[in-house]
Amino acid sequence: MTRLRGQRILITGASTGVGLAAVERFAREGADLALVARGETALA
Secondary structure (H helix, E strand, C coil), X not given: CCCCCCCXXXXXXXXXXXXHHHHHHHHXXXXXXXXXXXXXXXXX
């Protein structure tokens, strides 16, 4: 799926819960993501 290709999306709380689910979904859709989380290691 590439519906969001070329779209830039900022996701806060990206390491857990709803934020993580959004990251996974938007990545599958082809979006360019900027992620924010309290713990840097959680994003690795």
